[in-house]
Amino acid sequence: MLRSKKIFYACVLAAIAAAGAIVHFTPPVTASSDTxxxxxxxxxxxxxxxxLDADAARRAGLKVERIEPTEVGEMLEAFGTVGPNRNRFxxxxxxxxxxxxxxxxxLGATVAAGALLAQLESPDLAEAxxxxxxxxxxxxxxxxxxxxxxxxxxxxxxxxxxxxxxxADYERARAALAASDARLATLGVTAAVPAGTSPALLxxxxxxxxxxxxxxxxxxxxxxxxxxxxxxxxxxxxxxxASLYERDLAGVAVGAAATVRLGxxxxxxxxxxxxxxxxxxxxxxxxxxxxxxxxxxxxxxxxGLFANVEIARPGxxxxxxxxxxxxxxLQGQMTVFVAEGEGFVPRxxxxxxxxxxxxxxxxxxxxxxxxxxxxxxxxxxRLLKSLLGxxx
Numbered sequence: 001m002l003r004s005k006k007i008f009y010a011c012v013l014a015a016i017a018a019a020g021a022i023v024h025f026t027p028p029v030t031a032s033s034d035t036x037x038x039x040x041x042x043x044x045x046x047x048x049x050x051x052l053d054a055d056a057a058r059r060a061g062l063k064v065e066r067i068e069p070t071e072v073g074e075m076l077e078a079f080g081t082v083g084p085n086r087n088r089f090x091x092x093x094x095x096x097x098x099x100x101x102x103x104x105x106x107l108g109a110t111v112a113a114g115a116l117l118a119q120l121e122s123p124d125l126a127e128a129x130x131x132x133x134x135x136x137x138x139x140x141x142x143x144x145x146x147x148x149x150x151x152x153x154x155x156x157x158x159x160x161x162x163x164x165x166x167x168a169d170y171e172r173a174r175a176a177l178a179a180s181d182a183r184l185a186t187l188g189v190t191a192a193v194p195a196g197t198s199p200a201l202l203x204x205x206x207x208x209x210x211x212x213x214x215x216x217x218x219x220x221x222x223x224x225x226x227x228x229x230x231x232x233x234x235x236x237x238x239x240x241x242a243s244l245y246e247r248d249l250a251g252v253a254v255g256a257a258a259t260v261r262l263g264x265x266x267x268x269x270x271x272x273x274x275x276x277x278x279x280x281x282x283x284x285x286x287x288x289x290x291x292x293x294x295x296x297x298x299x300x301x302x303x304g305l306f307a308n309v310e311i312a313r314p315g316x317x318x319x320x321x322x323x324x325x326x327x328x329x330l331q332g333q334m335t336v337f338v339a340e341g342e343g344f345v346p347r348x349x350x351x352x353x354x355x356x357x358x359x360x361x362x363x364x365x366x367x368x369x370x371x372x373x374x375x376x377x378x379x380x381x382r383l384l385k386s387l388l389g390x391x392x
Contacts, residue, residue: 060378064339064370067320072360074313076251077353078290080242082262082305085293088234090207091214093226095187098122098202103219105230111206117230118204118217124225125189126200132180132191135173142166142173210234213303238294238301240272242309243287251313252277258292259310262301267357270294270301274311310353320365321358326373327351328380336365337372337379344372344379 098120105117149166152158184191193199214231223229240260244252254277260270272294281288292309294301326336333348349364365371372379 060382061375062372062378063374065373066368066370067322067365068367069318070321071316072319072321073316074251075353076244076248076311076313078242078244078248078309078311080240080260080290080292080307080309082260082301082307083239083241083303084213084233084235085237085239088208088210088237090210090232091228092117092204092207092230092232093228094120094122094202094204094223095189095225096122096124096128096202097223097225098125098200099222100217100219100229101201103217105212105215107212107215109212111209111212111232113206113209115206116203117206117212120202120204120223121198121200122202123200125187125202126198128180128183128187129189129191129193129199132177132184135177135180136191139170139173139177142170146170204229206230206232208232208234233303235296235299235301235303238296238303239275240292240294240301240307240309242290242292242307242311243282243285244277244290245287246281249277249288252290252311253314257312260292260294260301261308261310262305264305265300268300270296319352319360320367321360322365322371323373324354324357324359326371326376327359328376330380336361337376338365339370339372346380346383 099122100118100120102119103117104119105111105115111117146166146169149158149163153160153163181191189202194201210232211234212230213233213235215229216227217223217229240258252274254274256274258272258274260272262268262270272292274290275293276289276291278289290309290311292311322336327334327349329335330346330348334351335346335348337344338347339345347364350362352360352362354360
């Protein structure tokens with residue numbers, strides 16, 4: 001019995017879709033001058049139709065609006081991925097090999113520029129600092145000998161060759177110290193050893209303010225020189241990288257406004273600007289990368305999220321659009337309810353695009369149609385309920 005009901009229900013739905021069946025109500029929600037004529041033409045169907053009185057219509061929250069062409073900007077839709085702003089992103093490593101003795105931060109930590117991330121003990125750093133101190137001592141000694149030789153040369157108390165030798169020793173010592181200074185500068189450390197610490201101790205600090213988004217540092221591990229230990233990103237702005245097909249490139253320019261929507265935050269829109277369009281197409285996908293920079297003050301846009309992107313194109317065009325709430329799925333087709341006379345017609349439509357709470361309709365509606373913009377789901381429920389009742 002249940003199976004036969006389901007088969008009958010499916011057949012009735014198919015018949016309704018094919019014939020454009022009308023669900024009637026009494027009285028009409030929206031007044032119309034030709035209501036009487038339309039009702040007379042459809043009078044033969046009224047007895048068998050599902051009716052909605054004024055009270056039922058009010059409880060269902062029905063609202064009908066006449067749609068007219070609306071001027072909108074041309075929009076290009078694309079798919080993209082959220083990523084960090086690479087101009088505000090840094091991978092942090094140590095310039096020398098050493099054993100990690102302190103890990104000061106973890107993933108997700110907010111750090112200021114110069115904040116301590118980790119410490120390590122490096123034999124290479126200890127050697128460099130010791131060599132610098134030795135070169136400085138040798139320079140001081142060479143300078144004293146050279147000045148003494150110059151004084152003795154005034155009254156010929158020393159041979160000229162000894163003066164020249166003292167001068168050469170002084171220049172050699174000065175060059176060695178300069179080389180030590182350059183090596184320490186390259187390592188990003190000072191020659192002076194912090195009080196109470198070892199000359200082998202190296203502090204690894206954050207190069208910019210931001211959030212720790214990667215950490216590979218492990219306490220006690222021996223890290224190699226320039227091995228990535230952390231990644232720090234300033235996520236107050238992010239980049240959304242979208243793929244554009246070659247046919248769409250002519251309509252997109254740097255500086256164009258863009259809107260980003262994420263599945264993680266339904267109904268939310270994030271405004272951005274196109275800051276870069278790739279100069280090379282991917283050989284396999286035949287797409288170029290467009291970069292949209294988006295402000296992210298609340299940190300909602302997390303790197304790795306997928307995004308739907310709409311990029312504004314030059315020019316405007318007239319379209320028919322309806323609120324997203326007006327469109328529903330009925331028998332596998334996107335459908336709207338259109339008020340005709342004293343009833344509602346479920347009319348299939350083809351969607352061109354959606355965004356900002358609106359759906360642009362490519363076909364299925366005409367200018368002047370009166371569309372149910374609120375309460376469409378209540379009508380759908382009543383339609384299905386009436387069909388189930390008839391099947392009994």
